[in-house]
Amino acid sequence: MTGTDGRARLGEMATPHGPVQTPAFMPVGTQGAVKAMLPRDLIEVGAEIILANTYHLYLRPGDERIARHGGLHRFIGWDRPILTDSGGYQAFSLGERRTIDERGITFQSHLDGSEHLLTPEKATDIQANLGSDIAMVLDECLGYPATRDEAAASMERTLRWEARCRRRFLELRDEGGEPASRPGGDHGALPRRGPEGVGGQAQFGIVQGGTHIDIRVASAQATVELGFEAYAVGGLSVGEPPSLMYETIGETTPFLPEDRPRYLMGAGTPVDLVEAVALGVDLFDCVMPTRNARNGQLFTSDGRLNIKNARYSDDPGPADPRCGCYTCRNFSRAYLRHLFVAGEIAAATLNTLHNLTFYLDTMKRIREAISFSSLDQLKEDYRRVFSRRPVNS
Amino acid sequence: MTGTDGRARLGEMATPHGPVQTPAFMPVGTQGAVKAMLPRDLIEVGAEIILANTYHLYLRPGDERIARHGGLHRFIGWDRPILTDSGGYQAFSLGERRTIDERGITFQSHLDGSEHLLTPEKATDIQANLGSDIAMVLDECLGYPATRDEAAASMERTLRWEARCRRRFLELRDEGGEPASRPGGDHGALPRRGPEGVGGQAQFGIVQGGTHIDIRVASAQATVELGFEAYAVGGLSVGEPPSLMYETIGETTPFLPEDRPRYLMGAGTPVDLVEAVALGVDLFDCVMPTRNARNGQLFTSDGRLNIKNARYSDDPGPADPRCGCYTCRNFSRAYLRHLFVAGEIAAATLNTLHNLTFYLDTMKRIREAISFSSLDQLKEDYRRVFSRRPVNS
DSSP: OOOETTTTEEEEEOOTTTEEEEEEEEEETTTSSSOOHHHHHHHHHOOOOOOOHHHHHHHTTTTHHHHHTOOOOOOHOOOOEEEEOOOOHHHTGGGGGGEETTTEEEEEEEETOOOEEEEEEEEHHHHHHHHEEEEEEOOOOOSSOOOHHHHHHHHHHHHHHHHHHHHHHHHHHHHSOOOOOOOOOOOOOOOOOTTTTOOEEEEEEEEEOOOOOOHHHHHHHHHHHHSEEEEEOOOSSSSHHHHHHHHHHHHHHGGSSSTTTTTTTTTOOOHHHHHHTTTTOOOOOOOOHHHHHHHHHETTEEEEETTSSGGGOOSSSSTTTOOHHHHHHHHHHHEEEEEEEOOOOOHHHHHHHHHHHHHHHHHHHHHHHHHHTTTHHHHHHHHHHHHHEEEEO | OOEETTTEEEEEEETTTOOESSSSSEETTSSSSOOTHHHHHHHTTTTSSSSEHHHHHHTOOHHHHHHHHHHHHHHHOOOSSSEEOOOOOOOOOTGGGGEEEEEEEEETTTOOOOOEEEOOOHHHHHHHHTTEEEEEEOOOOOOOOOHHHHHHHHHHHHHHHHHHHHHHHHHHHHTTOOOOOOOOTTTTTEEEOOOTTOOOEEEEEEEETTOOOHHHHHHHHHHHHHHHHHEEEOOOOSSSOOOHHHHHHHHHGGGSSSTTTETTTOOOHHHHHHHHHTTTOOOESHHHHHHHHHTEEETTTTTETTTGGGGGTTOOOOOTTTTSSHHHHOOHHHHHHHHHHHOOOHEEEEEEEHHHHHHHHHHHHHHHHHHTHHHHHHHHHHHHHHHHOOOOO
């Protein structure tokens, strides 16, 4: 950590592919590409780390193929850090196409119906093949709402799966293959790339427990006891009210080590980012900026803007006058609306460039606010701007 | 003209938005965007001029809206030259949704079924509103095959429409509005942007006549008699054998002024480009590089390559080892195949970047070959490479 503001933390997370300034947002590259972006676009918008989905890459093109290709970074042409999820969330989301038991998650591929068993060991192996900088443990994803008993049972299973993931991870490390992780030191000291140029993968544990605080606390304590390079808060942003999400985060982060990054999985809105940072969170991922961009919803310093609205047909101004992205520097709302209505691919590209710029700029503002101890003010600003209904919907 | 090699010509075409090195290829930006490209991508691949479609822009977002926005260049964020077609070809292609009579083409919008009458005057007005550097006359597009009588009647109607287009164009110019064209001088001396910073649009006539040589010759002579800034050969690349297309071009270009650019509309394959240049053509447009890219077909120095083929699943090499584009510098065939199979937008972007680079590089090779009097050799090379079947289809 290099600075704090209340519970918010400023830091640098070291990875085999370089440092990440935290708090950080990770654009989501589900199938090995952030939708509508090229790697150079991601660098331009300021992304220092991206997330890739194990479920998708395991099914297609296959983790072993990617390993033969030298790992995910080389395969997708991205030499900055990558975090991979465990595949659990996607498999869980298949609904009737999956069953869960103590072994793991049995699911049918959404691509060809083929049956697969995703165990904690398998999730660890796949991520080792992908060669991501940060691997996640396989957890059971609980829906909302869930009863105490459901939350407790699910959390217990996640703990057992986490232990199996860690065991497998350490076995692989000891074998000298990938991942060749070394326990980190300070926050910001995840293992660096070894002299051999491979390995160095870190593994994050995941806290579960729904919105039941005591179960969350027990999960956090037991997960930390297992000993991971860092820790995530999972199972939030799944339909619960934002206030309940914030409360759960706030009651959980005190039980996570101060010197390790904390990752809130799958969140969130711009307000979520600021609120969660104020509660001690350092890492985020969310499809919202990219998915909403493709649906024509832009995030701006005046709130959300639906570019498909007819009111923009003749609007010569940029999407966000206070934004310096390529889209806002060069194109009018009228043109962006035209591209969207016409179904042009450039609509997805330009909108995504803008939304990711807004998200990454938000993280930069957050980091600056922490360093100036003005995060409260930023939080109020974001709350005010984004409490408005979209001006045109 | 700055050089020749046989009948091939090297030149520079001046426009209100700067010069174009000829022979030149124009990527097609149907709806005000070259599909999957941003303006910066087009500059990167070396495009000096693009084509936009009057039919599409007239219907959506509307030429008057674009005029209010300061013209097409400003609207789409492209400050290099733009050529607009007349809308005739698209309207003609609507089949049962259009009827043609002496007035013009009556058609139903493919968007909402609304009825429109595209007259020669209207096509000229729309292009004036768009403010393109080069406007095309409205011509009647003849299918292939067509009888002598059909071809003669259609050519005669095109001539009458061309005369009406020219009259309207000169009226607009005399009114001092856009287009404010001035008759050009040498080839390469299309009117330059006036001190007022507007206007300067040029208008190209179009030679028709199917594949009936004497009708083509009559069309060329009569069109030149009408007096345009330059001339196009239309109605080819519509299903006739390549040899017949080349023959028709070769019999037509001698009747077009040597000091004006000659534009072969809607062609073609890489071989078509080289063959037609050798017959005295200077300008081309075609959707092939962009459309084929989106369908997974890449043009390479070894011929065509279908990236979706399973044989590329593990291929670590670039699409074209002799290409220096962003795609070939950074990504493997295996990754390009993965993106295509996964339906990622990046597949369209990367494939289009490559194919347009190949086309624009081809034009550069052509210009170099003319300057070194080695176009025959280049023609043989392209014939040989592209006579192969795609290695994988």
